[in-house]
Amino acid sequence: MSGQVHPPLPQGAGYGVVVGFGVAFALGMIWVTKALKKSFNEDNKSTETFMVANRTVGTGLTASAVISSWLYSTALLGASLLTYRYGLALGVWWGASASTMVCFLSLLAIEAKRRAPNAHTLLELIRVRYGTFAHLLWIVFCLLTNVLNFTGMLLGASAAVTSLTGMDVIASTYLLPLGVGVYTYFGGLRATFLTDFLHTFIIMIILVWLMIKILVAKEIGSIGALYDAVVAADKIRPVAGNFEGSHLTMRSEQCLYFGILHVISNFGAVIMDTGFWQKGFSADVAAAVPGYVLGGVASFSVPWTVGTFGGLAAVALESTPAFPTYPRLMTTEEVSSGLVLPYVVQAVTGAGGAGALLITIFMACTSVASAHMIAISSIISFDIYGTYINEKATDKQLIRWSHIGVVVTSLVIPSLATAFDQGGVDMTWLLYVVGNITNPGCFPTIFALLWKGQTKAAAITAPIVGVCCAVSVWLGTAYAYFGEISIASTGSTMPSLFGCVTAFFVPLPVSLLVSLARPSSFEWSVFRRQIKKVRQSEGEKAENQEDPESWFTPERKQYMKKMTRWAIFWTIFTLLGHFFLWPFAMYGAKMVFSKSLFTAWIVVSLIYLFFTLLVSNIYPLYDGGIRKIWTVVTGRASRKGETSIEGQLEASDGSSDTPPAKQASVETKVLEA
Structure with a gap:
């Protein structure tokens, strides 16, 4: 038999979904934007609406947007391929890397409202506190974070679309963000929240169906049959570094290394992603902490469940005639490109399931793409044009440059993804490596909002020293382990792990030492005095701007302090529970899962997935969504x-x-x- 895997769907299906759905969403969002202006006076010609949705997004929609942010195609495809390689511990580590970061961001979100209620971007805070040079430095870090994460997501999504339909990979790379660019152009951040909800609604239903379908498909049949098949496969091809070579153990060296790497990397991916900050700025005061906490806790289940089901099903089915690559095994390139889950879905569901997965990947890709487009365009318009080109820019001018930013992003990111693909860089390489670039800014950014003692010199020095040390350790370790510096060596686990940890921790002592050497104290009220809402016209005078101090009523101050305590509690709770007490504790137990424990593991993961479905799909409707939808529909x-x-x-x-x-x-x- 030929080693070529034939796509289960025709090319027309790929173009139909990528182009057709993109156009449908674009037209739908244009209509929604007009309807919102008519019913709720939501005018996306206003920067306050386009960039921060007037800071009035509720709990349900915030939680749904947070979950959507972790439904990116890299998570769905990456968790499956790494579980296939290293075992079921991987899904837990990946879930922990999502939930702990988002719950921590709830603390940053409420503290930003306490100290800078009119902020539009993270970079605005940096400029006000540390000046021009630090602002330019953070522009570079934040742009790299959004660009690399967006590119990695697009690489995985385009490879999956090509494997499912035979569509040209370059065509899918350029067409996937096209429709997103159109509806983001017209809808702004409000469009991102609404499409996040709609995309997540569809994705969660399909994922629940696919996970159940994998278990009950005739090729597997039951949880017990899946367990037996994985045990049999492990006897033939044991996993190096796992206890007894089994996929069914938490004692996995590679899963532990990846878990530490990914948890730390995601600190950079979240904290240095201006899109996450903008969603925090956009949330209502009463919704910031509950929305992020609900979304963070619920987001744990997706990589855990999808990774476990998809990865272990691939282990069980790879040597059977049902698997697309049979009689050969998957190649390293196929696995690294994220084709494990698409192949499993082809094996157990055929063309129907492949079509459902195609829609899921499209939805996941476009939802995250919209958030990245808004983040990048806000940097271009607000932090570059509005700060250094036209300091007196009005709404109309900023919106024009936001639109330019969306268009530029829609063209540049696919071009970069194509260059990576043609150069041999895949989704997995970016997944492992991105932390070396983004992590140096984490502690200085956190201190910018939470510690008044960090000085300007410390804020500038710490990330520069961090990135220099990280790149040196990363490349030096790659050479020490493999004798060369190449794509393969730099994308390996240990070089990426050492570089990532260095990038994260080195700026901490640097910032502390430089700050304490010549101490100073920042006055938080400076944020409130200097950061204003954007003027709607050139004729609007400063005195017509809302007084920031009048916003801080005694009731609001008391409420935000209470929410700060809750955010701290949930940050500590998820970090201890999802990181230390669960995967770390089970790593210490040298054991292979019994069939009964494995059954319980699978059942609990499914229950957790249903909980995520309720939070993402049902709660936003309960939280006032049905009434508001009815208002829009009836006009x-x-x-x-x-x-x-x-x-x-x-x-x-x-x-x-x-x-x-x-x-x-x-x-x-x-x-x-």
Whole structure:
């Protein structure tokens, strides 16, 4: 038999989904944008709406957007391929790298509201506190973070689309972001939140169906049959570094190394991604912490469940006639390109399942792409044009440059992804390596918002020293291990791990030492005085701007302090539970899962996946979504004083800023539960 794997779907299906769905979403978002302006006075010609959605997004939509941020194609494909390589411990480590970071970001989100309620981007905070040079430095770090993560996601998605349909990989690379660029161009960040919800709604339903389908398919049949098949496969091809060579153990060296690498890397991926900060700025005061915590905890299940089911099913089916590559095994290139999950779906569901996975990958890719486009365009418009080219830029001018940023991103990222693909760089290489570039800015960024003692010299010195040390350790370790510096050696586990850890931790002592050598203290009120909302016209005077101090009512101050305590609690809870007490503790137990323990493992992961489905799909509708959708569909205008679709549920006056007592009570009860 030929070694060529024939796609289960025709090329027309690929072009139909990538182009057709893209056009449909673009047209739909244009209509929604107009409807929102009519019903809720949501005008995306305003920078406050386009960039931060008027800071009134509710808990349900925030949680859904957070989950969507971790449904990127790299997570779905990468968790499956690494579970196939190293075992079921991988999914837990990947889930921990998502939940712990997002819950920590809830702390940053509420602290940003306490100290800079009118902020638009992370870089704006850096400029106000540390000046021009630091601002330019952070522009480089943040652009690299968004560009590399966007590119890695697009590499994996385009390879999967090609394997499912036979569509040309370059065509899929350029066409996947096309529709996204159109609806992001018209809808801005509000479009991102709405499409996040719609995409996540569809993705979660398909993922639940696919996971169940994998278990009940005739090629597997049951949880017990999957267990037996993996045990049999491990006797033939044991996993190096795993206890007894088994996939069914938490005692896996490679999973441990990847877990540490990925958890630390995701600190950089989240903290240095301006898109995550903008979602925090966009959330209502009463929604910032509950939304991020719910979304963070719920996001754990997707890489855990999908990785476990997809990776172990590939181990079980690879030597059977049902598998697309039979009678040969998958090549290293196929695995690294993320084709494990597509091949499994082809084996157990045929063309129907392949079509469902194609839609899932498209949705996951476009949802994350929209967030990255907004993040990159905001840097171009607000932090480059509005800061250094036209300091008196108005709404119209900033929106024009935001649109330019979206168009540029839609063209540059596919070109970069194509260059990587043609040069032999795949999704897995970027997944392992990106932390070396993004992590040096983590501690200086955290200190910029949480520690008034970090000085300007420390903020500038720490990330520069960190990136120099990280690159040196990364390349030096690659040469020490493999005798060469190449794509293969630099993308290996140990060089990436050592470089990533160096990049993360070296800036910490540097910042502390430089700051303490010549100590100074920053006054947080500077953020409130200098960061203003964007003027709608050149004729708008400064005195017409809202007084930031009037925003801090005693009730709001008390509420935000309470939410800060909750954010700290959930950050510590998820870090201890999802990182130390679960995978670390089980790593210490030298054991292979019994069939009963494996069955419980699978059942609990499915229950957790259903919980994520409820949080992402049902809760946003319960959280006022149904009423607001009905208002838009019927074309009615919202009640007086209700200026945002995620504003007050019980509006009694013209202010949409004060968190209503009823909503605050509901969110507190959610956290306490």
